[in-house]
Amino acid sequence: MEECNDNISFFKEGLRLDSRRPDELRPIKIEAGVLARADGSCYIEMGGNKVIAAVYGPREVHPRHLQEVTRAIVRYRYNMASFSVEERKRPGPDRRSHEISKVSREALEPVILTSYFPRSVIDVFVEVLQADAGTRTAGINAASVALADAGIPMKSMISACAAGKVGDTLVLDPMKEEDNFGQADMPVAMTPNGDITLLQMDGRFTKDEFSQALEMAMKGCREIYELQRKCLIGKYAQLETEPFLEVQVCD
Amino acid sequence: MDRKVVIPGDLLSEDIKKSGEGTYVKNEKVYSLLYGLANYRDKINVIPLAGKYVPAPGDNVIGVVKDITFSNWIVDINSPYDGLLHISEFPKRIESDEMSNYLRIGSSIMTRVKDVDSTMKVELTLSDRKLGLIKTGRIIEISHTRVPRLIGKGGSMISMLKKELNCNIFVGQNGRSWINGSSEDMDLALKTVLLIEKEAHTNGLTDRIVEYLKKEKGAKS
Structure with missing residues (x-):
């Protein structure tokens, strides 16, 4: 991470460049069940991030040698579209997306009851359509809603959110400018009762700052959990009042 | 009947004896495992709104x-x-x-x-x-989570359908149903089954389906 550049000011009259308070999340929009073919799906916007998650399964494992006799395996693919960032991203998996896929899978696996579906696979695909710092947390939030939408048994939902440090101040949910020129960035994923399933850190925090940032990120996660919950419950309420919208599929 | 939409991890009860299908017990409390409808009876069951069919003996x-x-x-x-x-x-x-x-x-x-x-x-x-x-008739596929509603409490829905529609109906637990009858009867049967799938989560479904069938038949004659 780059050292703090003194020429850049991150705050104006106590507010951030996008006029947020330091402990405020970016606006979030979540929608479940957006894809007709997937067993479960979710589209999320977190500030400038636009991410879509699709869940398939449990289904038969291909290739066969990956299958496990006593439980389902979980596969998570994080992928950034070539047009998701300002400078065209070379398409395809790279070091970064491999790592994010792995940590995100490990963030979700502890709550999924894989033992219910031996010899099968649960596939999670996360596509980043537009990136604005914090795509892995957006991806995990979307994947968690998509898994619930697919009817997969889980002990709880997972919510994720990052905290960072810019200009020696702790901030919640850093945006691109703060991420690029800030001093630290720490994504956190957790269950609503506070069990942390993902904790990464880039940059430097003092011990006190770390606990404060963690507290801040956990508060953000709880807010996101409420939105995830509202989205899922709202989907059903909509079904009850409005006539069902037929999904047209071209074959 | 008391029903509520729940999501995974929702606290359902503090009485572990109430733990039914689609729930789990942790620290002497009952939580939901699924995104679905929680049914509060002697036991709390969570009926999923989606998911894959997992075979069980006798199905x-x-x-x-x-x-x-x-x-x-x-x-x-x-x-x-x-x-x-x-x-x-x-x-x-x-x-x-x-x-x-x-x-x-x-x-x-x-x-x-x-x-x-x-x-x-x-x-x-x-x-x-x-x-x-299966040699004749038609097969219709719905989500297996809707099958209990298609059968109804104690088979009330399905026996009503068989009588009203003049069709032979075999309901598979995996969501596939076989319907056999005259071609007009089957058309109406297919429409009815799809309607049941669509409205499976609502109350008083059997009565509304009876109404629906009456109207459809009235329109024809």
Whole structure:
């Protein structure tokens, strides 16, 4: 991470460049069940991030040698579209997306009851359509809603959110400018009762700052959990009042 | 009946004896495992709104033969796990080389799950009069989570449908149903089943379906 550049000011009259308070999340929009073919799906916007998650399964494992006799395996693919960032991203998996896929899978696996579906696979695909710092947390939030939408048994939902440090101040949910020129960035994923399933850190925090940032990120996660919950419950309420919208599929 | 939409991890009760299907117990409390409708009766059950069919012994299912091996038909039962129908489960004694004379690839069959082991090897059987190859009629596929509503409490919905629609209906637990009757009756039956799937989560469904059928029939005559 780059050292703090003194020429850049991150705050104006106590507010951030996008006029947020330091402990405020970016606006979030979540929608479940957006894809007709997937067993479960979710589209999320977190500030400038636009991410879509699709869940398939449990289904038969291909290739066969990956299958496990006593439980389902979980596969998570994080992928950034070539047009998701300002400078065209070379398409395809790279070091970064491999790592994010792995940590995100490990963030979700502890709550999924894989033992219910031996010899099968649960596939999670996360596509980043537009990136604005914090795509892995957006991806995990979307994947968690998509898994619930697919009817997969889980002990709880997972919510994720990052905290960072810019200009020696702790901030919640850093945006691109703060991420690029800030001093630290720490994504956190957790269950609503506070069990942390993902904790990464880039940059430097003092011990006190770390606990404060963690507290801040956990508060953000709880807010996101409420939105995830509202989205899922709202989907059903909509079904009850409005006539069902037929999904047209071209074959 | 008290029903509520819940999501995974929702606290349902502090009484562990109330833990039913789709729930789990942690620290003496009952939580939801699924995104679905929680039913509060003697026990709390969470009925999922989506999900794949997992075979259980005794389930009637409708399958499609997708492969034939030396002594088994491999049957797609609309589930992550394929069904195996052994040659000895066929009602008649047949030889291995004549298996495809009776059930070919693509044949639809009404069958029953005989046994499922811990590795999810699913054994099927045809040894019942009402099971066997489907020769006429139509098959409709709905989500298996809606099947309990299609059957109704104590079979109320399905027996009403059979009577009102003049059709023979076989409901598979895997979400596939076989309907046989005159072609107009089947058209109406298909529409009705789809309507039930669409409104499966609402209350007083059987009464509304009776109304619907009355209206549809009135429009015709």
